[in-house]
Amino acid sequence: MELVRSILEGKTKLAKDEIWNLSGMLQDHYRASPNVIDIATDNVIFVGDLHGELQCTRAVQQYIKKYNKHHFVFLGDYADRGPEQIETFNLVMALTLANPKRVIMLRGNHESDDIAVKYGFYNIVTKTYSFDVFKHYSRVFEVLPIAVYKHASLFACHGGVPEDISSIAEIQGRNRRHPNFLDDVLFQRVWNDPKENDFMFRPNSRSSRARFFGKSAFTKFMKNINAHVMFRAHEVFPQGYQTFFDNKLVSVFSATAGTKVQPKVVRLCKDYTIDPLDLI
Ligand SMILES: [Mn+2]
Numbered sequence: 540m541e542l543v544r545s546i547l548e549g550k551t552k553l554a555k556d557e558i559w560n561l562s563g564m565l566q567d568h569y570r571a572s573p574n575v576i577d578i579a580t581d582n583v584i585f586v587g588d589l590h591g592e593l594q595c596t597r598a599v600q601q602y603i604k605k606y607n608k609h610h611f612v613f614l615g616d617y618a619d620r621g622p623e624q625i626e627t628f629n630l631v632m633a634l635t636l637a638n639p640k641r642v643i644m645l646r647g648n649h650e651s652d653d654i655a656v657k658y659g660f661y662n663i664v665t666k667t668y669s670f671d672v673f674k675h676y677s678r679v680f681e682v683l684p685i686a687v688y689k690h691a692s693l694f695a696c697h698g699g700v701p702e703d704i705s706s707i708a709e710i711q712g713r714n715r716r717h718p719n720f721l722d723d724v725l726f727q728r729v730w731n732d733p734k735e736n737d738f739m740f741r742p743n744s745r746s747s748r749a750r751f752f753g754k755s756a757f758t759k760f761m762k763n764i765n766a767h768v769m770f771r772a773h774e775v776f777p778q779g780y781q782t783f784f785d786n787k788l789v790s791v792f793s794a795t796a797g798t799k800v801q802p803k804v805v806r807l808c809k810d811y812t813i814d815p816l817d818l819i
Pocket residue numbers: 588616647648649697772773774
């Protein structure tokens with residue numbers, strides 16, 4: 540845990556064997572975890588896409604200190620695109636390992652070999668270290684859980700509602716242990732986007748395997764699993780968050796994406812209202 544502490548205190552340049560250690564501890568932490576993690580509290584702060592922005596991740600670290608009675612759920616997309624991808628990924632792992640009871644690290648669509656090869660993480664890791672080191676990260680992709688759930692309260696995942704799923708048990712039964720999203724349900728769970736109309740599902744221009752889910756699909760899913768509010772990430776909004784479906788779905792984005800976004804995390808408050816917190 541000395542390594543974890545040094546990362547929390549600002550160490551950013553890790554040796555190969557330190558990445559092997561850190562990613563190994565994270566794999567041990569999540570290997571036996573179910574796809575959907577039960578969360579025992581409503582006091583949760585949700586963190587959206589970070590995409591290699593270390594400054595925003597450091598700001599989240601400060602909130603974890605400040606809100607020390609809250610759980611924190613990272614909704615995925617730690618690397619690709621931004622300036623400090625390796626450092627950001629390592630810091631999120633360190634924050635999870637340092638606070639194993641109240642910090643949860645979920646898998647986004649970028650926690651996948653295919654996507655990491657296309658959007659930068661593979662290149663930066665193999666250039667800075669080696670292919671072996673990329674495989675350490677890839678093994679982390681495989682073990683990260685997909686969603687969190689609290690009965691009669693909340694559900695959270697990176698993308699949103701997939702087709703043909705009506706229970707938590709059906710999500711639990713899927714196999715996530717692959718560097719890519721072979722399973723269509725898990726793929727849609729991390730790729731789908733909400734759209735404000737009364738329909739079930741429509742094609743999504745992001746991918747032939749992705750869908751838009753409308754209010755009908757959302758309402759039906761939330762009724763089936765008995766949840767009031769859903770949190771997700773995956774989409775850029777200039778204010779850092781956006782609500783859908785009568786405020787029952789909250790989308791959060793925690794990076795600047797250059798200068799496009801005022802990055803936020805979102806705290807769930809009493810009566811399912813929300814408190815968006817600035818990261819910059
Ligand atoms: Mn995404």
